[in-house]
Amino acid sequence: MAVVPQVLRSEWTKIRSVRSTVWTLGTAVVVTIALGVLICTLARTDFASMSAHARFAFDPTNISFAGMGLGQLAMIVFGVLVVSNEYSTGMIRASLAAVPQRATFLFCKLLVATALVLVVGLATSFATFFAGQAALGDHRADIGDPGVLRAVIGGGLYMTLIALFSMGVAAMLRSPMLSLGILMPFFFLISNILGNVSATRKIGRYLPDQAGQKIMQVVPRAVDDVPYGPWGGLGIMIAWTLAALAGGFVVLEKRDA
Amino acid sequence: MIELQGLTKHYGDKVAVDHLTCTVRPGIVTGFLGPNGAGKSTTMRMMLDLDNPTEGTVRIDGRHYRRLRNPLTSIGALLDAKAIHGGRSAYHHLLCLAQSNGIPRARVDEVLDTVGLTSVAKKRTKGFSLGMGQRLGIAAALLGDPQVLLFDEPVNGLDPEGIHWIRHLMKDLAAQGRTVFVSSHLMSEMALTADHLIVIGQGRLMADTSMAAFIRENSRSYVRMRSPEQEQLRDLLHAEGITAVAVGDGSLEVDGVPAARLGEMAARGRVVLHELSPRQASLEEAFMQLTAASVEYHAHEDRRVAVRPPGPPPAGPPVQPEGWGADWDAHRRQRKGS
Numbered sequence: 040m041a042v043v044p045q046v047l048r049s050e051w052t053k054i055r056s057v058r059s060t061v062w063t064l065g066t067a068v069v070v071t072i073a074l075g076v077l078i079c080t081l082a083r084t085d086f087a088s089m090s091a092h093a094r095f096a097f098d099p100t101n102i103s104f105a106g107m108g109l110g111q112l113a114m115i116v117f118g119v120l121v122v123s124n125e126y127s128t129g130m131i132r133a134s135l136a137a138v139p140q141r142a143t144f145l146f147c148k149l150l151v152a153t154a155l156v157l158v159v160g161l162a163t164s165f166a167t168f169f170a171g172q173a174a175l176g177d178h179r180a181d182i183g184d185p186g187v188l189r190a191v192i193g194g195g196l197y198m199t200l201i202a203l204f205s206m207g208v209a210a211m212l213r214s215p216m217l218s219l220g221i222l223m224p225f226f227f228l229i230s231n232i233l234g235n236v237s238a239t240r241k242i243g244r245y246l247p248d249q250a251g252q253k254i255m256q257v258v259p260r261a262v263d264d265v266p267y268g269p270w271g272g273l274g275i276m277i278a279w280t281l282a283a284l285a286g287g288f289v290v291l292e293k294r295d296a
Numbered sequence: 297m298i299e300l301q302g303l304t305k306h307y308g309d310k311v312a313v314d315h316l317t318c319t320v321r322p323g324i325v326t327g328f329l330g331p332n333g334a335g336k337s338t339t340m341r342m343m344l345d346l347d348n349p350t351e352g353t354v355r356i357d358g359r360h361y362r363r364l365r366n367p368l369t370s371i372g373a374l375l376d377a378k379a380i381h382g383g384r385s386a387y388h389h390l391l392c393l394a395q396s397n398g399i400p401r402a403r404v405d406e407v408l409d410t411v412g413l414t415s416v417a418k419k420r421t422k423g424f425s426l427g428m429g430q431r432l433g434i435a436a437a438l439l440g441d442p443q444v445l446l447f448d449e450p451v452n453g454l455d456p457e458g459i460h461w462i463r464h465l466m467k468d469l470a471a472q473g474r475t476v477f478v479s480s481h482l483m484s485e486m487a488l489t490a491d492h493l494i495v496i497g498q499g500r501l502m503a504d505t506s507m508a509a510f511i512r513e514n515s516r517s518y519v520r521m522r523s524p525e526q527e528q529l530r531d532l533l534h535a536e537g538i539t540a541v542a543v544g545d546g547s548l549e550v551d552g553v554p555a556a557r558l559g560e561m562a563a564r565g566r567v568v569l570h571e572l573s574p575r576q577a578s579l580e581e582a583f584m585q586l587t588a589a590s591v592e593y594h595a596h597e598d599r600r601v602a603v604r605p606p607g608p609p610p611a612g613p614p615v616q617p618e619g620w621g622a623d624w625d626a627h628r629r630q631r632k633g634s
């Protein structure tokens with residue numbers, strides 16, 4: 040379709056002409072790296088007092104991604120705003136009058152936002168890895184070690200998928216407050232609680248963030264009974280994301296704008 | 297040209313638009329008139345394929361909206377002036393719309409100039425007044441230089457100069473052979489701009505007529521008479537075969553007889569007159585009468601009271617317009633509240 044390049048250009052103009060893009064993505068980058076470095080620094084001083092068991096399970100790659108738990112919240116805000124701002128401002132009516140092919144409209148919007156998030160996510164992931172390893176000193180991992188490059192690229196993919204999942208949810212719910220009100224506590228609290236309480240752990244590990252985070256682990260956990268590997272975990276997260284996007288698409292297609 | 301064929305929209309049990317069939321022709325300004333909540337905006341949203349009709353179709357120059365290639369170059373619309381991202385500049389707002397339809401960048405500067413927003417083009421629209429927002433919305437409608445233009449309540453929030461400007465703009469666009477479709481809830485506004493009228497009430501088509509014919513058919517002229525000897529006056533007129541209707545405040549209203557003749561009759565019958573005044577019901581009243589009468593029959597019976605021009609309040613209990621009028625008002629308040 041000839042209109043796709045036009046709509047992509049239009050969506051790129053939309054994304055770059057609002058300040059929230061810089062603010063949310065900038066926050067995600069800064070928080071992820073800064074917190075990662077801080078925790079790596081603390082881990083280095085802590086290492087001497089660790090038990091042999093803990094030392095054995097010490098995962099220098101994964102620990103440099105410690106800031107992502109908080110940084111991903113800014114990614115969620117970005118994903119939610121990209122989609123729901125259209126609805127909260129009423130801009131959606133102008134947008135759909137200009138591009139009545141709703142599938143094309145949504146596809147282009149998501150493609151532009153995802154491409155941007157992928158670049159930012161990968162850059163953040165590499166930056167936080169190298170900065171974190173520098174802070175770890177002698178205990179650092181090398182990018183050439185087995186599984187490390189996969190984990191670092193995976194970190195970028197994880198951030199991208201979290202944003203894309205949020206876009207799908209926002210397309211379903213339309214309201215930014217409602218979307219954030221559900222996604223933020225879910226990823227910040229509920230998922231962690233479900234994943235750490237033994238009764239619910241078996242369910243918790245199939246949640247998008249818990250499954251997706253598996254790809255950032257290089258050293259297996261001491262008690263690792265998770266039935267999927269790093270790519271399997273990412274696959275689960277992709278399945279969640281696709282489901283959210285499909286839901287968002289159905290809502291956009293069926294409902295009045 | 298816009299063709300509506302049996303266009304219907306239900307929201308649950310509520311019927312917002314009810315089998316609307318009409319054609320909006322090029323070269324003239326067509327006014328789309330109806331009280332608040334009559335279904336005007338819903339109809340316009342369906343014209344743009346934003347809302348799905350329950351039944352019926354809309355065709356823009358013979359084609360369904362979704363089939364249009366670069367729709368902004370065929371049809372431009374101003375729906376809601378506030379429907380813009382406040383954090384984006386006026387220039388970028390128009391640019392993203394232009395790009396999506398392959399409209400060259402230079403056209404953005406052109407329409408900004410047309411609506412007089414060039415000096416604030418790089419400012420974020422958050423700080424825009426309602427009138428500036430309205431101008432930006434009009435700029436967006438003009439962006440693709442379309443042959444069909446839709447304006448939903450375009451004069452809302454504009455100052456007198458702005459209202460003057462938009463009236464001329466609409467007439468110019470129509471004079472260029474374009475189809476111009478303008479909604480309003482104010483008959484007085486339409487009387488100044490529209491050549492043709494489509495009137496709806498509660499989603500149904502009430503009238504599809506030229507402005508001139510509407511004025512001819514619907515404006516009621518009558519003579520108001522007041523006399524201390526009202527009974528004698530009535531008998532006198534009755535003898536001449538003229539029906540005078542007593543209105544609550546002690547005056548009589550007579551339809552279809554010139555004031556001069558009534559005055560002469562009173563003089564011949566030696567009846568003292570305190571008032572003899574020819575009156576013209578305004579178009580606003582004619583419009584309300586039209587929408588009211590066709591919806592609720594008993595409103596027709598109360599019409600004199602319901603559509604009386606403002607004057608001293610009638611003696612006795614105040615007569616409220618019942619049925620449609622009351623419902624309209626309540627409905628409007630409800631909409632405002634939600």
